[in-house]
Amino acid sequence: MPQRFVATENAFDKGIENTTPKAGAKLAGEWAEAVCKADFTGAKGLASELERLEKLLSADEPDTDKLKTLLEKIGQDTAKAADRAEDPKVADKVRKLAEAMGAKQTG
Helix, strand or coil, rough: CCHHHHHHHHHCCCHHHCCCCCCHHHHHHHHHHHHCCCCCCCCHHHHHHEEEEEEEEHHHCCHHHHHHHHHHHHHHHHHHHHHHCCCCCHHHHHHHHHHCCCCCCCC
16 A cells, blocks of 8 residues: 555645546546455545546546545545544555645644
């Protein structure tokens, strides 16, 4: 999973708008697969949102309004997941991803 964190962080650091929809769809699909196997409250819902993101990004012309709304929702749900992470290092990385997606941090 560390490589997935790095690839996702790089996409946001370089400006997510500069990431091709195809590359974004690949990342979303990889995350959906990993989250689907995770054992925390909300994992299935987050995996479902990531699968929707993958489908939106795979469209010939992705709907930017739907993408923005979905990314905000995924950001909020990712922030909640960070609060449940047992490993502090993982929690920190997950919080950074949530912040990159525009999530407001509660803690």
